[in-house]
Amino acid sequence: xxxxxxxxxxxQKNNYNRGKLLDVGCRGCELKPYVNNIAEYSGVDLFQxxxxxxxxxxxxxxxxPFDDGSIDYVVALDLVEHLNDFHGGLNEMLRVASRLLxxxxxxxxHLFFRKEFLLHGRIGAKYDLxxxxxxxxxxxxxxxxxxxxxxxxxxxxxxxxxxxIRFSGGxxxxxxxxxxxxxxxxxxxxxxxxxYVIRKK
Numbered sequence: 001x002x003x004x005x006x007x008x009x010x011x012q013k014n015n016y017n018r019g020k021l022l023d024v025g026c027r028g029c030e031l032k033p034y035v036n037n038i039a040e041y042s043g044v045d046l047f048q049x050x051x052x053x054x055x056x057x058x059x060x061x062x063x064x065p066f067d068d069g070s071i072d073y074v075v076a077l078d079l080v081e082h083l084n085d086f087h088g089g090l091n092e093m094l095r096v097a098s099r100l101l102x103x104x105x106x107x108x109x110h111l112f113f114r115k116e117f118l119l120h121g122r123i124g125a126k127y128d129l130x131x132x133x134x135x136x137x138x139x140x141x142x143x144x145x146x147x148x149x150x151x152x153x154x155x156x157x158x159x160x161x162x163x164x165i166r167f168s169g170g171x172x173x174x175x176x177x178x179x180x181x182x183x184x185x186x187x188x189x190x191x192x193x194x195x196y197v198i199r200k201k
Contacts, residue, residue, distance in 0.1 A: 003077050003167060003195070004034040007102055010165075010197055011038050011073065014100075019072025024060055024093060025079030029053045039073060046135060059135075060092060061085055069098040077104040078193075081140045090154060094198070101198040103151070104167065109143035109188040111180075144188035151196045163197040 001009065011021075019039050023031045026043030028051065035041055044056045044064070056065065061083055074097040076089075083089040094101055113123050122128060126138045148164060155162040168174035169192045180190030 003104060003169070003193075004031045006165065006167065006195055007031060007075055007077070008034040008038065010102060010195075011035065011100075019099065020070070021073040021075065022064075022066070022071045022096065024064075024074060024076040025082070026054060031075065031077070060089055064092055064096050066096040068095055071096045072098055073100045073102070075102045077102075078106060079103075081105060081138050081142050082136065084139055086140055087154075094158065094160075097200065099200060101200075103196040103198065104193055105142045105147045105196070106193045107144050107147070107188060107191045108141050110192055111176075111189045114189075144191055144194065147194060147196075151198075155198060159201055161199045161201060163199075165195040165197065166191050167193040167195050169193065 021035055021039035021041050023029065023041065023043045024045075026032075026045050028049050029041075029043045032041045032043070032053075042055045043053065044058060044060065045054045046057070046059055048054050048057050058065070060079075074093045076093060080086055080089050080103055090101075090103070093103075108123060117123055126136075127141075151162060151164075154160075166177070168177050173192050177190035177192070181187065
C-alpha cells in the first residue's frame with residue numbers, strides 16, 4: 001500500500017467517516033481520491049499547486065484558520081520535518097483536530113540514506129545547504145528510535161493514545177525491511193518511514 005491507502009485504511013478501520021479531513025502539506029492533493037468517500041477533504045500547503053487545487057495556501061507555523069476541534073481528522077504526511085518549530089506545528093494541528101491526527105515522519109537512518117551519504121557525501125536535495133534553497137526543505141534529521149520516543153512522550157503529555165505503523169513504501173523496501181529484521185539488524189536500518197496515529201481520548 002502507498003501512504004495514501006494507509007490513511008484511508010486507518011479511517012475505515014476505525015469507522016471514521018463523514019467528517020472533515022484537513023491534509024496539511026497536501027502538495028498535489030494526492031490523498032483526496034483515497035478519502036473522498038470517507039470525509040470532506042480540504043488541503044493546506046505553503047504553495048499553490050499546478051492544478052490550483054490547494055484550498056488554503058498558508059504557512060502552518062503562522063497558525064491554521066480553524067476553531068479548536070473543528071476538524072475531525074488532520075493528516076500531515078512528510079510535513080512536520082519541514083517546520084522550524086516541530087513541536088509548535090504538532091500543537092497547532094492537534095488544536096484543530098477533534099478526533100484523530102495522523103503524522104508521517106521519514107527515517108533518515110535507513111540504510112539507503114547512509115549509503116548515499118557514504119558514497120556521495122550528501123543525503124538528498126532537501127537537506128543540501130544551497131544559497132537559494134527556499135522554504136520547502138527538511139529542517140530536522142528524523143531517525144528511529146528518536147521519533148518513536150518523541151511521539152510517545154508527546155502523546156503521554158497531552159493524554160493522547162498512540163498507534164505506531166511502520167511504512168516501507170513499496171515491495172522492495174518492504175522486503176528489505178523484513179530481511180533486516182530476520183538477520184537481527186537494528187530496526188532503524190530498514191524502516192523507511194513511520195505513521196503515527198494519534199487519537200484524542
